[in-house]
Amino acid sequence: MICIYCLHNKTVTPNSRPHKKSAQVWRRRHCTECSRTFTTYERPSLEDVMVVAQDSTKERFSIGRLTISLHQSLSSQQDAATSSYELAQTIELHLLQRYDITTPITSSAIADEAYRTLRRYDELCGLQYGASHGLIASIRRRGRPSTTATNADDVPVRD
Template identity: 25%
Template sequence: MKCPFCDDPNTQVTDTRENEDGDVVRRRRRCLKCDKRFTTYERIDLKMPHIVKRNGNRSEFDHAKLTSSMSLALRKRPVTTEALEAAVDRIEAKLLSLGENEVPSEKVGELVMKELKKLDKVAYIRFASVYRNFADVDEFSEIIREVQTRPKRGRPANPPSPDPEHDLFGS
């Protein structure tokens, strides 16, 4: 590590500590030339895929935008911040596990809808109405019927798909 004060490449680590989660390492360093001390942080840098929009434009994945859009759907709903953050983490993990450099925005939207459906049915309907651009009341009625389906005789309304890769809505 190069010294930020004198640019000398010879520095010595004097102390190393991990944060509570173990995902960041803090290192205190001392320059062997000018004897000044400084701190560096080491963390994993995972590369999220670029998002390909419907019009073909590409943009970087934006954690804040994902969280904000889900928060908007969950506004005034009884869902904790921790539950929202866990849902966002699951979406990000799924995107990373795809191993793709680019992912269509439709895939992200479907992942968001899947998570919202688990968190809160009203938020799911709110998000779906905007995401799918509902044109009339019939489309609202259809999605409301979808979330109102009740399991019969202890069986799930939508049995799990044998292939989780193709199981965006449990159908």
């Protein structure tokens, strides 16, 4: 691996250890040119997995897209950008543990996992995500009778 400071093309790894509970490896890297050290993490990625949307279109999993969709529900939080990226990594790991990734995964499975993870992180952010992704019944499901329905539910909601 190249050095992040001087871009020298060779670093050595004097120390590495696997994470105790998840498929991650921590590595301490040392540059033989400038003598500085830095840390890397190696973890599995879903980036080769195809995601099937509700309209049956397929595209590759993108942790960037997941991060952005989480960020919209975290906008009231401090450090929303960092938190949404860290949460996206957690969700990616959960998906890797939970699903057979040799076959495509549905966008609704990703949304469900994101909803569960976000609710553990912050109840309000989780509910906001659930509402904006249609995971919470009766809030935004339109054109359908609901047990709590009044006619107002059939009026499109404007954000």
